[in-house]
Amino acid sequence: MSEMRFEAPKTAEAAVALLAGASGVARVLAGGTDLLIQMRGGRVEPELVVDIKGIAEMSTITSENGGFRLGAAVTAMEMHEHAAFSKAWPGLTEAAMLIGSYQIKGRATVGGNLCNASPAADSVPALIAAGATATIVGPKGRRDAKVEDIATGPGKNSLAKGEIVVSFLLPARPANSGDAYLRFIPRTEMDIAVVGAGINLTLDGKGVCTAARVCVGAVAERALVVQPAADALIGSTVDDAAIAKMGAAVSAACRPIDDKRGTKAFRIKVSGVMARRAAAIALNRARGKN
């Protein structure tokens, strides 16, 4: 039987040193809501577990350049309880709050959700739609990357050995902006997205959409940024025709599989449905109506 080493460093650099120096399988532990299940199921038997919850910059939400710096180990519940953050990014906060039970929401983190690289991760399409940037610390120092470039496929991410995502920068919010995330699950909670859709948009003073990002989950090997869907909204007043065009673009971009959670046909159709409904919510938020 293999012995497991458990470390809880206080700085990102110390965590990186541990991970970079590991000779066998090493895993980062944030909330543990994925890792512990994988370990219990025998799918991973790490020799080293590095608990990053004690690293200050990873566990806090701070203001930065008019936006927010979101620690990668901040839990869904902490986002929800942070009044200013959840007011600025209701869609992202709601996406994180869809994860699991209340007990799970008190543990699960956006950084973990991203790096675990499930195509069905709920917070990831919302984070990508928000235009967030990830800050990564590794053996070669710090670097920034687009969130959409982190996960590459089921259980796979682009981080090099020893690298960890420490935080996300959510950019300053222009006036008349709104975001939303909706997912489809067969139940009402405690489930995994069959499809998920995140929308973030900004209107000008006349109600014309000047910027939009659309990202859908669980319809490909990773969350998909759908530029044609965003293009369908930009320049429109986000009327029914634009929303329908956006939904059709989402469906067209999907390349899902048939699996135990849903069929290809179902995912292609319902991703468009979820995107349309999410767009309507984001639009209301941008117009100042919740």
Next chain:
Amino acid sequence: MSAVVTEKKLKVVGTRPDRPDGVPKLTGTAQYGADYTLPGMLWGKILRSPHAHARIRKIDASKALKLPGVKGVITAADLPEQKFEYVGAERVAQNFWHMTRNILAREKVLYEGHALAAVAATTPAIAAEALKLIEVDYEILPHVIDVEDAMKPDAPLLFEDMITRGVEPPPTKPSNVSKRVEFKIGDADAAFATADEVVEMSFKTAAVHQGYIEPHACLARADADGQAEVWSSSQGHFVVRTMTVKMLGMKTGDLRCHAAEIGGAFGGKTVVYVEPVAVALSKKTGHPVKIMMSREDVFKATGPTSGASMTIKVGVMRDGTIVAAKGLFKYQAGAFPGSPVMNGCMCGFAPYDIANVNTIGYDVVCNRPKSVAYRAPGSPISAFAVESTLDMAAKKIGMDPIQFRLKNIAKIGTPTVWGPKHSHAGFAETLQALQKHPAYTAPLGKNQGRGVAVGYWFNGGGESSSTVNVNEDGTVVVATGSPDIGGSRASTAQMAAETLGIPYEAVRPIIADTNSVGYTQATGGSRVTFATGITVINACKKVTEEMCKRAAKMWKIEPENVIWEDGSARPAGKRAGEFPPLTFKEIASKRTATGGPVVASASINAEGQAPGFSAQFADVEVDPDTGAVKILRDVAAQDVGRAIHPSYCEGQIIGGVVQGIGCALNEEYIYDKNGHLENAGFLDYRMPVASDLPKIDAIVVEVPNPNHPYGVKGVAEANIVPPMAAIASAIHGATGKRLTDLPMSPPKVLAALDG
């Protein structure tokens, strides 16, 4: 048996006291199967097949045995061979040759998760590591999962020598069809020709698990003299004893079984999986051994109920009379024979008075875990098909579905398809109660629909025992042999308090071990409040007779001049009024002086149970863009005979509806092409969560059973029978699409809407 007591006399029966077992469950001190430990205890773990179907060429445990901390390994070679024979009534027959092979595989593994060896070690981690060191040489064989595929002539055979029973002359070739059953009254084929309308439809249901929260767990200890003890979570510790001694070739008197608190069962804990293994490991190692299943083990290796393929044909007249009905039912048995197809054939049309009925059933083995009882075993499956077809027939003749059922409802004297006539009232009364519910005529909105269905279940009687001990302070201990799954401690205490005339709080109900109370069958078949209840009442009557004798002694009068009334002995006859009454407590305090301990036992092989009948309607709303079905309302009426504890009756009704909603909408076993179960966990095996459910209105209908002193009918099962068809018919009402394949999950509903 005594006549039913009239309601006005009852003081405790019919009230809603707190449950006697509530505090330990709330505070976490209640001991479930996994909570027992003993000094020197080892941890047992079971090696399970990774293959759906394979021949076992060799099992080599030598490396595992060399691992420090491993104290013993067993395989099927450590269990005695059993005779190949079907034992017991046909409807519930068992074959111990099959049972021993399900507990530890012999020649072949027949499903992914099939147990084939077990290890006892000093820690769970060492036991888990040891499992990896057991080398098994498998010859992988083709497998078959679907029931229709398993019936094909070229299907892979699970048993190369299985000849279908119930066919004359017997087939010459082996197949996966274990048994054919047929029931018939009248001439259905001829009667179809006379019908105004004939509806014929085919259906499929998925295998669904009971989904109890507590995985199977037990602790066993065996002594050097051959005596052994087991603590386990089961529906019947006497059943655990019977099966375990049979599997191990022990004497019944050498095994004492204790009933742990039970975290759900629903039929799934009426058989043994881990207990014989734990006893065998304990015998081998000389240490107590604990075995706990994981959730994955529970899904892969314990009983779901059958998935099925069915075809139903009904002929109706324009006035609503059903003149003919046929049903063809093919049920998955899983890896060993014994699906509840016979029940399905019997229950499907049982609610109705139909002159011409023919049902045919096939019990079919396939490479899945062996099916086990699940709440009204077999009846929900056939009812989904029958009730859906009847809904279409009612729609075809333009008749209200409750009116249509009332027109055809079985009454006392109506023959059943299996022979005996119905002998209890209550079906029509239940339907009428449902019909009167104000929501039945409430208007529906856009994309909404309403569906009606009914359900029948036999209910059980059978063998039960209880013992009543009177304490010196006037409290009593009532010991039964029935594990408390659905509130039987509360109903036991209520019936005892009512019969003795003492407060509910003065009764302490317990579940005694197999060496401490008379033989009692499992808690199942909705039999406990009826059958065990009768023994409790009878034992309490013996106590009151004895208390009268003690009072006579205290008064120095003749015992025949003492009567028991309102919880006191009173002088009567020529002695009437000579002394003030003596209370139960006063007599109990004089125990020593009046003859010693007051103890009474009663046993029964109860007959006269009344069947369960449930009638329900469901309102749904279908999301036309996603196929998601929201249950807006479910109203469930059920005849309970008399509610001993109305809250528990309502709880049983609501629980059955919830499980039915799960079967209707999302629950299913999903296999990949290699015969591996893809959803062996609660994440992807989707039982309803609380927020999925509407308020469920339980209507408790009371048409007393004359064969029980307080009028009890079994309550626990009939309620799971109607929801699937009620929801399917409601979806049909909402969308115009008839779903015939369970579960009616969003992808299937959306495909139907878009198709």
